[in-house]
Amino acid sequence: MEDLVGVTARTLYISTTATILASLWGIPIAYLIASRRLQTLATVFEALVGIPTVLIGLLLYLLLSKQGPLGSLNLLYTPTAIILGEAVLVTPLIVGASHRILKASIDTYGELAASLGASRIQAMALALAESLPGIASSMAMAFSRAVGELGIALLVGGNLKGYTRTLSTSIALEVSMGEYGDAIRLGAVLLSLSLGFSIVARLLGGRG
Amino acid sequence: MIEARKVWLRYTPSQEWVLRDASLTLAPGRIVALMGPNGSGKTSMLKVLAGLIKPGRGEVLYEGSDIWSMDESRRLQARRAAVYVSEKPVMVRGTVMDNLLLGLRLRGAEPRQARDALDRVVEGLGLKGMLDMDARRLSAGQAQMVSIARALVLKPRYLLLDEPFSHLDRARRRLLAELLEELRGEGVGIAIAGHEELYTLELADSVAWIESGRVAMQEPGSVLI
Ligand SMILES: Nc1ncnc2c1ncn2[C@@H]1O[C@H](COP(=O)(O)OP(=O)(O)O)[C@@H](O)[C@H]1O
Ligand SMILES: [Mg+2]
Numbered sequence: 567m568e569d570l571v572g573v574t575a576r577t578l579y580i581s582t583t584a585t586i587l588a589s590l591w592g593i594p595i596a597y598l599i600a601s602r603r604l605q606t607l608a609t610v611f612e613a614l615v616g617i618p619t620v621l622i623g624l625l626l627y628l629l630l631s632k633q634g635p636l637g638s639l640n641l642l643y644t645p646t647a648i649i650l651g652e653a654v655l656v657t658p659l660i661v662g663a664s665h666r667i668l669k670a671s672i673d674t675y676g677e678l679a680a681s682l683g684a685s686r687i688q689a690m691a692l693a694l695a696e697s698l699p700g701i702a703s704s705m706a707m708a709f710s711r712a713v714g715e716l717g718i719a720l721l722v723g724g725n726l727k728g729y730t731r732t733l734s735t736s737i738a739l740e741v742s743m744g745e746y747g748d749a750i751r752l753g754a755v756l757l758s759l760s761l762g763f764s765i766v767a768r769l770l771g772g773r774g
Numbered sequence: 775m776i777e778a779r780k781v782w783l784r785y786t787p788s789q790e791w792v793l794r795d796a797s798l799t800l801a802p803g804r805i806v807a808l809m810g811p812n813g814s815g816k817t818s819m820l821k822v823l824a825g826l827i828k829p830g831r832g833e834v835l836y837e838g839s840d841i842w843s844m845d846e847s848r849r850l851q852a853r854r855a856a857v858y859v860s861e862k863p864v865m866v867r868g869t870v871m872d873n874l875l876l877g878l879r880l881r882g883a884e885p886r887q888a889r890d891a892l893d894r895v896v897e898g899l900g901l902k903g904m905l906d907m908d909a910r911r912l913s914a915g916q917a918q919m920v921s922i923a924r925a926l927v928l929k930p931r932y933l934l935l936d937e938p939f940s941h942l943d944r945a946r947r948r949l950l951a952e953l954l955e956e957l958r959g960e961g962v963g964i965a966i967a968g969h970e971e972l973y974t975l976e977l978a979d980s981v982a983w984i985e986s987g988r989v990a991m992q993e994p995g996s997v998l999i
Contacts, residue, residue: 675866677860678860679880680826681824681858681859681925682857682877682880682881682925682928683853683854683857683880683928685847686846688880689880692866696866696867699867
């Protein structure tokens with residue numbers, strides 16, 4: 567078995583980067599949906615929350631493979647490919663959760679600010695500031711989904727030892743080789759990461 | 775003077791009119807009570823007077839000028855003469871003091887400039903022991919007092935209070951009523967939306983009844999039960 571610390575660190579790096587990347591485009595989209603009341607777009611993202619990870623893996627595989635439209639980027643079987651896939655995976659989750667938080671916040675705090683004589687920009691700034699804990703909570707949720715994901719990591723990561731192997735693909739490998747003890751050890755680490763971030767999400771959400 | 779003139783309002787095009795040909799005047803140094811059943815349009819009328827929502831038809835005049843024909847920055851300037859206090863007190867994260875200073879912060883003003891107003895509302899509304907409390911943990915009555923105080927810190931010339939007595943106990947009602955009478959004496963124009971509360975009626979110089987979005991003006995003598 568590859569060194570547990572290394573795999574864990576790589577898994578953390580990949581899912582954290584994916585979550586941040588997804589937030590960079592997801593939160594502005596959520597803001598647009600909330601402020602312009604783009605309900606149809608919101609519904610589309612909410613419908614995509616449960617999309618099977620293996621489908622995103624397949625789609626990305628077709629895009630990144632040698633003959634695919636993005637084949638020349640040579641991203642297949644790299645950590646970047648997994649990051650991209652997981653970012654796509656958690657985008658609907660981030661957009662879905664944050665647009666609700668932002669909408670409620672704009673309704674409540676936007677009006678409060680306006681009634682106290684704030685300009686439109688100041689009112690929006692207050693609404694954004696007040697929604698930060700909730701948005702952070704949706705990011706923690708996204709992380710906890712990304713960290714345990716298998717389909718994408720396997721298909722576009724390739725489970726290469728010391729390079730793209732993550733906790734979830736290691737577990738799959740150990741089980742296939744009958745090394746149940748190692749698989750359970752890896753599983754325990756994965757569970758604590760995923761639970762840890764779910765709890766963080768809860769705590770942040772409760773404060774929002 | 776703030777005047778809503780023949781205002782028609784609805785929130786969505788498919789909705790029935792929420793305000794119909796409604797007029798209301800708020801003069802300096804006067805208290806007008808806006809009375810009516812739930813859903814009659816009291817909150818909508820106060821928000822129209824505050825310049826927070828634009829009516830479909832009609833005019834909203836601040837010292838004679840229609841705020842909805844002004845550009846945005848002039849409208850903001852005019853609107854700052856009035857502060858609307860919602861029936862649902864909303865607190866931002868932080869302490870009671872953070873909330874009291876919120877309006878100043880949003881307007882880009884120095885808290886020092888409002889020292890006297892701040893001291894006065896803290897004293898007048900009995901908030902002294904609460905300043906360091908977490909604003910999100912206040913009782914409904916405490917939050918209502920803080921949200922009214924937060925408006926008064928801005929020294930508005932017009933005050934639009936939406937059901938301000940609803941969560942208050944008797945002692946707090948007394949405090950608020952006394953402070954409002956004092957402010958009236960100093961020339962502040964005050965509108966109070968409410969149900970048929972004696973407190974509001976006692977304070978009012980005039981009473982406007984609203985039903986299904988239509989406003990009827992009446993003098994207090996004729997309606998006091
Ligand atoms: N944001 C809104 N969107 C749609 N309808 C609203 C909205 N706010 C109020 N209304 C409707 O307008 C009518 C008047 O409401 P409101 O002004 O809150 O009355 P009141 O304060 O007298 O209870 C009600 O029928 C209410 O359902
Ligand atoms: Mg109301």
